Amino acid sequence: MKVKKIPMRMCVGCKELKPKKELLRIVALPTGLIELDRTGKKSGRGVYVCDDIECFTKAYESHGLERSLKRPVSKDVYDALKEQIENG
Numbered sequence: 001m002k003v004k005k006i007p008m009r010m011c012v013g014c015k016e017l018k019p020k021k022e023l024l025r026i027v028a029l030p031t032g033l034i035e036l037d038r039t040g041k042k043s044g045r046g047v048y049v050c051d052d053i054e055c056f057t058k059a060y061e062s063h064g065l066e067r068s069l070k071r072p073v074s075k076d077v078y079d080a081l082k083e084q085i086e087n088g
Helices: 053-061 064-069 075-087
Strands: 008-010 017-019 023-028 034-037 045-050
Touching: 023 064, 034 075, 045 053, 045 064, 053 064, 053 075
Parallel strands: none
Antiparallel strands: 008 017, 023 034, 023 045
């Protein structure tokens, strides 16, 4: 019997490879909106970050989200994402 491979993704904050299920996905939708994707199944360009406010802050300071999403991310979007991560 084959052993199922666990999908790994890199956090844009701490740059560590972790199982996809442990990370939060932030997605840039084709409409231009950027939002938190807890299911991991929305269509669009996705970026992964640990479910930890410290990693999200590192990603904000290093402009990791903007670089990975290949588009500018406004401060309002960062604030909304931060609030959603804090509230769980």
